[in-house]
Amino acid sequence: MNHHRHFRPLRPRSALGQSLENMSRDVTAFTGSSWAFAVAAVVIIAWLLSGPIFHYSDTWQLVINTGTTIVTFLMVFLIQRSQNKDSLALQLKLNEIVAALAGASNRLIDIEDLTEQELRALHEHYKVLADMARRGIDLKESHSVEEAMVRHATKTGTHNRVVISPAASPGKDETGPGPR
Secondary structure, X not given: OOXXXXXXXXXXXXXXXXXXXXXXXXXXXXXXXXXXXXXXXXXXXXXXXXXXXXOOOHHHHHHHHXXXXXXXXXXXXXXXXXXXXXXXXXXXXXXXHHHHOOOOOHHHOOXXXXXXXXXXXXXXXXXXXXXXXXXXXXXXXXXXHHHHHHHHHHHHOOHHHEEEEXXXXXXXXXXXXXXX
16 A cells, blocks of 8 residues: 655646745744744733833733734744654665665665555564564564564474565565465
8 A cells, every 4th residue: 555645746847836835944043942932032022011001901912912923823834844844864874874774674664654544554564673672682682573573483493474575675584474
């Protein structure tokens, strides 16, 4: 089953898209700074000090409520953009590590595209791996679910229930459980 997302090009094609990306990157960098916090604190202090001048009127309260609502609304999109970018970068780094490590299961590349049910099933496999590692002498002995199953089968004498299948990528051997 193919769950790959279709990502847009890294750079927007239009001048407007590039301008929006540059602006959102700059605003994101500024809003995460100490200066942004200082500006927000000054705005709040100025608003509080202006209360007696405006007799704490409904309009005075509406100004701060409207301002904070607008800022919050815009920040939601900036935060989501930043998290999406960070998450994608992290996934790419992890994919590179998984692809480069001999003995690592290439099934973990792009794992973020699996459904929640598929992730739960894979989690159960890794719980088995963790249990087998806890029972073993050397915790570094197993590197993947497949490798762990082969070693476990060898240790327990049930090797006929494990088959070796072709690797997902050239040069890597992956194994899988046999029929139960």
